[in-house]
């Protein structure tokens with residue numbers, strides 16, 4: 001039997017070519033080892049476990065064998081090492097049995113920078129004769145047992161031997177995963193950090209959302225509740241729960257939706273100013289552009305909250321009481337409530353714009369799902385996310401303008417410097433919409449198209465491209 005990875009026979013059992021193919025070996029009978037063994041078995045592979053205690057290691061997937069590390073290593077050309085890094089010491093003594101074989105390192109660490117070198121590199125140093133491949137570490141034992149789900153379909157791998165990586169990639173593909181080759185073993189540290197990341201691309205958008213929510217809540221609390229108490233002695237603290245929250249949610253939603261489109265227009269103006277697209281954007285703009293999807297999805301979540309909070313308004317005690325009191329007072333004074341056509345227009349218009357804006361917003365959210373966006377061409381995706389996106393921003397902004405239209409110039413009962421929340425939240429979306437309109441002016445649009453198609457490649461552009469390469 002050849003122990004050369006190039007000639008490894010790793011085909012599953014159902015292959016007609018080889019009725020008794022070579023087994024795959026797994027060191028370690030813990031959670032990961034068992035789950036991987038079960039999955040390999042289900043995909044038709046023969047599995048042999050290597051254990052410190054082959055006679056007392058508990059129940060293993062039926063159909064697998066268990067033996068000592070050394071005997072198991074001898075029976076296979078590909079070994080999965082499902083043991084924690086602290087216990088790698090025993091592998092040094094198995095160096096002769098592992099020589100020339102593929103050794104797959106699936107390990108992770110509980111913390112970053114725990115060791116000076118990556119686990120897989122450490123393993124390669126301990127067993128220099130083996131071809132170490134880092135793989136499967138970004139999957140959980142649970143995923144392996146249950147089969148690949150939508151978001152957990154990828155197996156990242158890296159290693160110094162192309163043949164060894166190919167052998168591991170074939171197995172991963174047969175298990176139903178998509179393989180992403182990340183290069184040589186020096187990328188192992190990066191792969192080992194993947195499972196330790198906690199929503200990395202959501203961090204900035206979440207901070208923005210929390211910051212805006214806290215700021216506007218405190219601002220409105222002071223302006224509405226505390227101000228009423230200090231000025232008039234009125235206790236309207238019950239407003240904290242619904243009224244204030246239902247002001248903060250749309251404000252944060254609208255600002256975040258605008259922040260989602262602002263980097264795009266800034267980038268366009270930067271390209272116009274520089275006269276070329278062949279120059280890198282500043283880092284802050286790059287980072288901002290990369291988290292637009294998350295900004296948009298958080299904005300959508302706040303819009304949902306605004307919708308739910310608005311739907312419960314008729315059920316609120318405060319509202320019902322106010323309506324009844326108003327009706328009784330009109331009856332007592334023998335008055336009628338005159339019908340104001342302007343008011344009806346305003347009310348219907350802002351509700352209609354709100355519904356249209358929210359409907360398009362939901363459409364944007366749906367098309368950002370990978371399974372939906374993958375089914376769209378680039379042009380279709382761009383049409384929805386860009387054109388319909390600006391239309392959504394337009395509807396939501398004008399929904400807010402109409403909500404407070406007669407209050408903008410009316411002298412308020414509050415001091416002039418305490419702007420209502422809706423005035424503050426309109427600044428960013430208005431700026432974005434005005435800048436976008438400027439970009440649509442025919443001559444500006446023509447210049448931008450020339451730049452984006454690369455027709456501008458002047459000396460200046462080529463110079464800056466060179467500077468990009470240095």
Ligand SMILES: NC(=O)C1=CN([C@@H]2O[C@H](COP(=O)(O)OP(=O)(O)OC[C@H]3O[C@@H](n4cnc5c(N)ncnc54)[C@H](OP(=O)(O)O)[C@@H]3O)[C@@H](O)[C@H]2O)C=CC1
Pocket residue numbers: 027028029030031032033050051052053057081082083084085087090106107108109136137138139140141142
């Ligand atoms: N659990 C998970 O979801 C995932 C785990 N991993 C990685 O897989 C590896 C195993 O994890 P997991 O299965 O959860 O851990 P477990 O603790 O469940 O299993 C580890 C196994 O290692 C063996 N072992 C323990 N001590 C020693 C030792 N001193 N010398 C030799 N072998 C030893 C044991 O098998 P035996 O008694 O048969 O020798 C034990 O069952 C880890 O590196 C982990 O980072 C990676 C991705 C996901």
Ligand SMILES: [Fe+3]
Pocket residue numbers: 250306354399
């Ligand atoms: Fe609203």
